[in-house]
Amino acid sequence: MSHLLDIVENTVYPFPPKPVPLSDEEKLTYVANIKKLLVEKDAVLIAHYYTDPEIQALAEETGGFVGDSLEMAKFGNRHPAKTLIIAGVRFMGESAKILTPEKTILMPTLEAECSLDLGCPADKFSEFCDQHPDHTVVVYANTSAAVKARADWVVTSSIALEIVEHLDAEDKPIIWGPDRHLGSYISNKTGADMLLWNGECIVHDEFSSDALRKMKSVYPEAAILVHPESPASVVELADSVGSTSQLIKAAKELPHKQMIVATDKGIFFKMQQMVPEKELIEAPTAGAGATCRSCAHCPWMAMNGLKQIEAALAEGGKEHEIFVDEELRVKSLIPLNRMLDFAEQLNVQVKGNA
Numbered sequence: 001m002s003h004l005l006d007i008v009e010n011t012v013y014p015f016p017p018k019p020v021p022l023s024d025e026e027k028l029t030y031v032a033n034i035k036k037l038l039v040e041k042d043a044v045l046i047a048h049y050y051t052d053p054e055i056q057a058l059a060e061e062t063g064g065f066v067g068d069s070l071e072m073a074k075f076g077n078r079h080p081a082k083t084l085i086i087a088g089v090r091f092m093g094e095s096a097k098i099l100t101p102e103k104t105i106l107m108p109t110l111e112a113e114c115s116l117d118l119g120c121p122a123d124k125f126s127e128f129c130d131q132h133p134d135h136t137v138v139v140y141a142n143t144s145a146a147v148k149a150r151a152d153w154v155v156t157s158s159i160a161l162e163i164v165e166h167l168d169a170e171d172k173p174i175i176w177g178p179d180r181h182l183g184s185y186i187s188n189k190t191g192a193d194m195l196l197w198n199g200e201c202i203v204h205d206e207f208s209s210d211a212l213r214k215m216k217s218v219y220p221e222a223a224i225l226v227h228p229e230s231p232a233s234v235v236e237l238a239d240s241v242g243s244t245s246q247l248i249k250a251a252k253e254l255p256h257k258q259m260i261v262a263t264d265k266g267i268f269f270k271m272q273q274m275v276p277e278k279e280l281i282e283a284p285t286a287g288a289g290a291t292c293r294s295c296a297h298c299p300w301m302a303m304n305g306l307k308q309i310e311a312a313l314a315e316g317g318k319e320h321e322i323f324v325d326e327e328l329r330v331k332s333l334i335p336l337n338r339m340l341d342f343a344e345q346l347n348v349q350v351k352g353n354a
């Protein structure tokens with residue numbers, strides 16, 4: 001059973017301008033400079049699945065990493081480099097700093113946001129939690145350090161079900177923030193009593209079940225893979241529902257030769273690497289002839305370009321470096337470690353979300 005809060009009115013976030021495309025010659029120059037700077041600065045490039053394919057390819061080619069948000073932070077923690085350059089959105093840079101405070105964390109741009117993070121301001125969220133002191137506060141990794149610090153548990157989409165089941169077994173009512181679609185999916189699966197913060201991912205929220213049904217009629221043999229940040233009507237049509245890493249795994253394990261994929265299209269780079277013989281098809285974000293805002297690609301992830309990565313490495317400084325207040329960092333590490341310890345006990349590999 002879940003109840004949706006209406007504290008934050010649905011907000012239309014202004015999208016950042018699309019990055020100016022680079023010429024092939026410019027790309028080659030930036031790539032060469034970035035490779036040189038990575039060595040000079042003792043840095044490693046860590047990219048999210050939703051960044052542009054050329055960024056993911058460069059991360060892999062230079063000994064860096066491509067993955068989910070928490071896996072990115074964990075890789076950075078293990079890697080010997082003194083500087084981590086995180087190509088993703090701001091909460092991912094913060095997560096890296098929370099886990100690895102002794103390293104310099106740089107981002108191509110600090111203006112790369114996330115609608116889930118923006119839609120869950122720490123003061124309002126904390127105020128709400130104060131009004132329900134009997135509830136256990138569970139927040140998704142796509143939140144600021146301040147929101148994590150207010151939580152009892154931080155979860156990722158790959159372990160959220162198990163943690164909520166565990167809390168439900170102890171009869172603990174739950175405040176869930178900020179993604180209402182994922183919260184509702186988990187509540188339906190577990191039957192847990194959950195109060196849902198009214199947040200959404202602007203990319204996944206745009207997937208359309210009507211358009212998806214029509215697409216399925218064109219590709220009747222295709223499997224449908226859906227990220228649970230999508231609306232329930234889209235999740236209902238899925239052959240497999242899961243986090244980014246779980247969807248890549250499903251693409252490999254399902255016998256289908258075609259896959260309709262309802263998540264950010266940046267994932268196609270790694271997914272296609274895993275299943276080169278299969279056809280990957282973008283799930284529709286709106287009905288035929290309609291316009292979409294994100295068109296299945298996060299506008300903030302798209303801000304991570306080669307030019308910005310070069311600038312971060314060459315210049316660093318307050319335009320690029322992530323700082324987290326030490327008191328806040330220590331507080332936010334507690335619910336994060338609670339999840340990691342729980343996962344270890346369950347022997348589940350915890351991967352990130354978006």
Ligand code: SF4
Pocket residue numbers: 050089113114115116142201202203204264298299300301354
């Ligand atoms: S894809 Fe959605 S959840 Fe991921 S960073 Fe963009 S807005 Fe946030």
